[in-house]
Amino acid sequence: MKMIIKMREMSDNQKGVIRKVSASGDMGRRIREMGLVPNTPIQIQGRAPLKDPVAVKIMDFTLTLRNNEAGGILVEVEAPEPQ
Amino acid sequence: MKEKITIALAGNPNSGKSTVFNAITGARQHIANYPGVTVEKKYGNVTHKGYGIEVVDLPGTYSLTAYSLEEIVARDFLVNEKPDLVVDIVDASNLDRNLYLAVQLKELGVPMIIALNMMDVAESRGIIVDHQLLSTLFQVPVVPMVARSKQGIRECLDKVIEVAKNGQEWLPAVISYGNDIDQSLDEIEAIIKRSQAFNTRYPSRWRALKCLEGDRQILDLLKRDPGLGQRIEEVCQATSKHMVDTFDEEPESVIAGHRYGYIAGITRKALKRKVELRLNLSDKIDKVLTNRIIGPLLMIAILYAIYVFTFSASEAPIQVLEVFFEFLKDIVSSIIPAGNLRSLIVSGIIDGVGGVLGFVPLIMFMFLAIAIMEDSGYMARVAYMLDRVLRWFGLHGNSVMALIVSGGISGGCAVPGVMATRTLRDPRERITTLLVVPFMNCGAKLPVYAMLIGAFFSKDKARIMFLLTLFSWGFALLAAKIIRSTVLRGPKTPFVMELPPYRMPTLKGLLIHTWERTWYYIRKAGTVILGLSIILWAMMTFPGLSKEQERFFENERIRATKSLLTSPKVKEWIPDGESLMELNGLYDSYTRASSKEEAEVLTGLEDSPLLPLIKTAFLLKKGEELEKEIQSDDLEAAARYLLFRDEMTGLGDRERQAALKRTIAGWIGQRLETVTRPLGFDYRVNIALVGGFAAKEVVVSTLGTAYSIGEVDPERSSSLSQRLRKDPSWNPLKAFTLIIFTMLYVPCFVTLISIRKESSWGWAGFSIGFNLVAAFLVALIIRHAGMALGLGTS
Structure with a gap:
């Protein structure tokens, strides 16, 4: 089962594929230039000591962005197995 | 070709x-x-x-x-x-x-x-x-x-x-962004091409593309032709609306997507992966270095190590430079007779240039440390870990390096700190950081603290120092928050940052980075600071004593000399003024010598008939036991000579005090009394603070002159401490107020020039104004809160 969640809701080490990036303006441009565009696979690598920013593995590098910046990014992930 | x-x-x-x-x-x-x-x-x-x-x-x-x-x-x-x-x-x-x-x-x-x-x-x-x-x-x-x-x-x-x-021509490539975008691009390109109003340096299709991407610089350029700009904007808006309605995506989002699609099409063929995405070495290191618990601890350890390295490694070369400049001063003093010219060269030029060059080793090692942090990739991790905290104050994760170097751990220096702000990319965050780093406790403020703490808080030394460290951090962060929510208000810059893979820095790269930045500092800062230090020297020197005052001190000296020489017991040893001068010289070299044995072999002393007198006077001065065979007559002569010396020293101190009061700085200090009275500062403190603009440790030596206890070596200021402790107008509250005021009031001018170099004269000026107002208000609050609590009555 696939489901779509916000990037900030992803847990550490979780994998997914970006489906939509709704940030606009400078912020949005920056995010897209760095490769956060639809259909790109990502993996959460970790979070800073205060749980923000978040580090994301994308393509062949690691990108950091703040939780509120990651909010507008929707990611398709594997739904957890029902227990 | x-x-x-x-x-x-x-x-x-x-x-x-x-x-x-x-x-x-x-x-x-x-x-x-x-x-x-x-x-x-x-x-x-x-x-x-x-x-x-x-x-x-x-x-x-x-x-x-x-x-x-x-x-x-x-x-x-x-x-x-x-x-x-x-x-x-x-x-x-x-x-x-x-x-x-x-x-x-x-x-x-x-x-x-x-x-x-x-x-x-x-x-x-x-x-x-x-x-x-x-x-x-x-x-x-x-x-x-x-x-x-x-x-x-x-x-x-x-x-x-x-x-x-082959002399290739410019050949803009055409990449397809899907039918809708391509059509709009054609349309905009046609409009741009038809107009003659623009230079043709930018390819027109590229400009059309930038318009759709919402590029402000290009849009503004095109708006210079009102009719044209409007038509382009209409096309852009129509395209945007269409894209949002049909695809729920902004055009720029579609464009970025297509670019990456185009790239993926190429790399799918030209790039082969032997293994799927997996953790590489860099990721594994990050599991430790950015770990939620170990990460911050290691970071503190690493930052502290860098700090210790920077300051301990630069200690020796700084001392060499200091010795060199002292040597230079001695040479000048021996060639040029005492007077304004010597004073200008020694106190104005050599001290000024020495002040600049004295920072060079510090700056070099700091840049080396920063280059290692940057080239290895660790700097980005520091920013990543600290971003959440510093963001609240309107700063960036990278600001921490500048704050620490400036004195976040007491004893730093704001000059390399200001230059360290270069690692910040956003101008607002960069300027805010360089405006608040002068609040940290740099090494030059420490002698001032030490002198005042020694006078009034000698029992709580460590506690007060720790309090001052906390205070400076708190104040710098608070000031950042204030600046970021007023003059430099603006959105937080996105923290979309790459964590580059860890790499071993190359020696060549480190050396080049370090040297080019250091040289840049020497070349640019040197000239301006030389000029400013001459101006400041003049302010502390001119106009000086009036004719009557000069005559008064001259007469006093003659009177003291006469009264010494006419005393019968002294006459036996020194019959005239000439032999008095000889005695003065010999006595000075005797006391200067580190041990008595060494003193006696000094040329001219050994067989001088004056030696017994000198010895007696020296022992008397030190309060040591006298040799038995000394006659009471000689003892009296020695005692009289000592009294004479004290009187002359006192005269010299009073003369310097009077001269300082009658300089431009003195005038300013007295005029400022109306402003500084609420803080409890009199003209003597004010003059010292004016002098502290050159370098904070000057506050101690100038205060010494102003209190007429002679020149005070900032490293050994206990005599000034004692003097202030005895003074009824001083009390712990006044001392603490002055400590805080010194911490905050103005960046020293080497720092100021660095601030200008990294921003503009405007910001350097703002820095003076902002810091003065901040220092005044905080000192005022402290003084009045203290008085309300019943402190400060001594």
């Missing part, structure tokens, strides 16, 4: 661009700023196969939009200077993201070749790039490279000459 070729190096940050630049140009490189901005422009020359090649290192960018100053600078250079070709440094281990810039360069149409760098890193991660296939698909010459070991540099230069020889 040209003999002279100009190439520009473009590339993402962390693509190894500076390594390539260093490998090509070696030490033959220069550094300047792009006109009007603080972005560094590096260029160098190399001769290859008989061709002179000028290499310009463009700032590292991810893109060519108008997102950052660096990007604007880079593309303006390409468009306006028209280099013969661009060498785009592409990190083979991170190909997709790096090609994003390459696509934009292609669209701009500038002749280019791709230097496919870090082939070794890619290989070690199981990534194989077929550079020939990449070249065919991307339609750009590709040279594989490992810049760290200089592989491919020669081949790259060969290719540069080959391409430049």
Whole structure:
């Protein structure tokens, strides 16, 4: 089962594929230039000591962005197995 | 065919661009700023196969939009200077993201070749790039490279000459962004082409594309033709509406998506992965270094280690410089007779220049430490871990380095701190940081604290020092918050940042980075500071004593001398003024000698008939037991001589005090009393504070002069401490108020010049005003709160 969640809701080490990036303006441009565009696979690598920013593995590098910046990014992930 | 070729190096940050630049140009490189901005422009020359090649290192960018100053600078250079070709440094281990810039360069149409760098890193991660296939698909010459070991540099230069020889024209590539965008592009391009109002340096399709991407710089340019600008804007809005309605995406989002799609189409063929995405070494290191618990602890340890390294490593060279300047002063003093000229050269010029050069070792080691942090990739991790905390104060994760170096751990220096703000990319965050670093407890403030703490808080030394450290951090962060929510209000800059893979820095790279920044400081700061220190010297010297005062002190000296010489017991030893001068000289060299044995072998002393008198006076002065055979007559002579010396010293001190009061600084200090009275500062404190503008430790020595206890060595200020403790107008509250005021009031002028260098005169001026007001208000609050609590009555 696939489901779509916000990037900030992803847990550490979780994998997914970006489906939509709704940030606009400078912020949005920056995010897209760095490769956060639809259909790109990502993996959460970790979070800073205060749980923000978040580090994301994308393509062949690691990108950091703040939780509120990651909010507008929707990611398709594997739904957890029902227990 | 040209003999002279100009190439520009473009590339993402962390693509190894500076390594390539260093490998090509070696030490033959220069550094300047792009006109009007603080972005560094590096260029160098190399001769290859008989061709002179000028290499310009463009700032590292991810893109060519108008997102950052660096990007604007880079593309303006390409468009306006028209280099013969661009060498785009592409990190083979991170190909997709790096090609994003390459696509934009292609669209701009500038002749280019791709230097496919870090082939070794890619290989070690199981990534194989077929550079020939990449070249065919991307339609750009590709040279594989490992810049760290200089592989491919020669081949790259060969290719540069080959391409430049053909004199390639600019050829903007056309990439499809889907039917809807392509149609709008055609439409806008047609409008732009029809108009004659614009220079044709920018390719028109590229400009059309920038319009759809919402690029403010290009849109503003086009708006200069009102009719045209409006029509373009209409097309843009219509396209935007259409895209949002049908695809729920902004045009710029679609454009970025297509670019990455285009890149993916190429890399799918030209790049083979032996293994799927897995944790590489760098990721594994990050599991430890950015771990939620261990990470911050290690970071504190590393930052502390850097701090200790910077200051302990620079200690010895600083001392060498100090000794050298002392030696220089001695030479000047021995050549030039006492007077204004000697004072100008010694106190104005040598102290001023020495002040600047004295910082050089510190700055060098600090830049070395920063270069190691940056080149290794750790700096980005520090920013990542601290961002959440510093963001609240309107600062950036990278600000912490500047704050620590400036005195976040007591004893730093704001000059390298201000220069460390270069690692901050956003101008608002950078300026805020450099405005608050002067609040930290730098090494020059410590003698002031030590003197006042010694006088009034000698029991709580450690506690007060710790309190002051906390206070300066608290105040700097608070000030940052205030500045960021008033004069530098603005959105927090996005923290979309790459965590570059850890890399071992190369020695050559470190040395080049360190040296070029240090040299830049020496060259630029030196001239201005020399001028300012002469002005400040003049302020503390002129006009000086009035004629009557001079005559008064002269007469007092004559009177004291006469009364000594007329005393019968003394007469036996020193019959006239000449022998008195001889005695003074001998006594001075005797006391200066570290041990008595050494003193006696000093030339002229050994067989001087005055030796017994000198010895007696010296023992008497020190309160030591006298030799038995000394006669009471000689004892009286010695005692009288000592009294005379004290009187003369006192006269000298009073003279300096009177002279200081009658200088421009003294005048200012007295005028300022109306302002500083609420803080409890009199003109003597004010003069000291004016002097402290040169360097904070001057506060101690000037206060000494103002309290007429002679020149006070900042390192040994206990006599001043005692004097202040006894003074009824001083009390712990006043001392604490002065400590806080000294901590906050103005950046010393070396710092000020550095602030100007990193921003503008405007901000340097603001820094003075803001700090003065802040210091005044905080000191006022402390004094009145203290008085309300019943403190400060001594």
